[in-house]
Amino acid sequence: MLEEVFSSVSRFYDYLLERTDARVREYPLMQSPIQMTLILLGYVFFVLCVGPRYMANRKPFSLKTTMIAYNFFMVAFNSYIVYEFLMSGWGTTYTWRCDLCDTSNSPQALRMVRGAWLFYFSKYVELLDTVFFVLRKKHSQVTFLHIFHHSILPWTWWWGITLTPVGGMSSFHALVNACVHVIMYTYYGLAAAGPRFQKYLWWKKYMTAIQLIQFVLVTVHISQYYFMEKCEFQVPLFIHLILIYGTFFFILFSNFWIQAYVKGKRLPVSNEDKPKQNCITTVIEPVVVTNGKHLENGNVHYTNGFAHNGKVKEI
Template sequence: MLLEVGSNIMKFYEYLLRRTDGRVKDYPLMQSPVQMTLILLGYLFFVLYAGPRLMANRKPFQLTSAMIIYNFSMVVLNAFIVYEFMMSGWATTYTWRCDICDYSDSPEALRMVRVAWLFYFSKFIELMDTVFFVLRKKHSQITFLHIFHHSFMPWTWWWGVTLAPAGGMGSFHAMVNAAVHVIMYFYYGLSAAGPRFQKFLWWKKYMTAIQLIQFVLVSVHVSQYYFMKKCDYQVPLFIHLIWIYGTFFFVLFSNFWIQAYVRGKRLPKPVSHQNGVKAECPVAANSKHLENGTLAHGNGSTQNGKVKEV
């Protein structure tokens, strides 16, 4: 039985390597799913076990300068990602409807491949969000949804870059997510800079509104697929996953909006003022920010929304 299971796993692995888009095989972390899976397992080990034990008898690190540099660097990176997505099709040749993946070696297709990989790689950089929480001993912010978003997003995007790196309608959510992260990381960069910048952060309430708009845009755009007479997008599974992801986080953020701004249950100590790193996901149980994104962003989001982030 075990031999049969092992044989099937190896067959699938070999099939996956054959299906891997040749244009991304030489990019870092794209040779197989093993590398990125080990990184994410290491992230989970540090966040859930090693990090808390390391900090148990230590004072929280301040890390103010590091967080300022990190947040504003992420602003620049995400702005560049948005620009590249636009110039690779969304502002040039795409119809914003049934746009399929371009598997050619045209300059525009190769540019889309590069930015798709860069977006994927940025999700590993965003793991620093949680590392800052650990080192600053803000353990209450390291919730299940925060960890889920930060680990699940890069893991799923490996498959996206492997099978469909050349954009199409499946890349719209990435462009929107990166745009939201520009705003979010800018906000948290100012927050990390200290009390003298608090007067410029009056628009905190609208961060949640921006996240909600993100999920609406993504869900509406991808929902077109279900109403078209014909759409030859090559990997429809990604369409279904994007719709589920967008809807799931829209519900979470809607609940947070109601709890915080309709019923008046404001957060006693916002994550942004504690850490200076983004909090993309709301949790109804305690009305606290999780993350971007997504998510994350938001980013997350869960971001990241990012709740990542969505």
């Protein structure tokens, strides 16, 4: 029985290598799904176990300069990805409807391959978001939604650019996601720069709304496939997966929106997590504000620490 399982896995692996697009085979992290799977498992293990245990008896790192540089680098990086997507199809020849995979070696197709790989690689860079949370002991930010979103996207995109690196139907969500990240990392960079930039962050409350709009656009665009009389997209499975992805994350982010802005559960409990021996950290529940409003510019302040009964406890 076990031998049959290994044999089936081996056949599937060989089949996958045969189907791998030759145009992306030489790019880093594209030779095998094993590499990227190990990286992502290591990421999850670090943020849930190694990192919290390492920081348990240490003061949080400031990382202010590092985070400013990182966030504005990500703004530039995602802006470049958006530009490449536009110049290699979305702003030139794509119809925004049934755009099939281009299997040629034309300059535009090769440019889209490079743009798709850059987007894929950016998902690994974004893993630093969580690493910074752990090192700064921002445990309330390391949620299931955050970890799941950061780990599942690069894993699924490996399969996407392995089989369909060039195609409008399979890359629209990447274009939209890169646009959203230009906005998000601009906000993060300004926020990390200090209080003097707070006046430029009035649009903070719209961040989750921007995320929700992203998933609506992705879902509406990919849903066209089901209403077209003829669209012979080469790998229909990816159409279904993108639809599921857009719908699933819309539900998750909608739940966050309701909890944060409707029920007012925005402020995390201020208990500093102590990692347990089995590497499972304490779950942090949000504080419910009795009047249903979140406290912004109010009486509770955080100075690299946590608020307890309206007083500041510094770390």
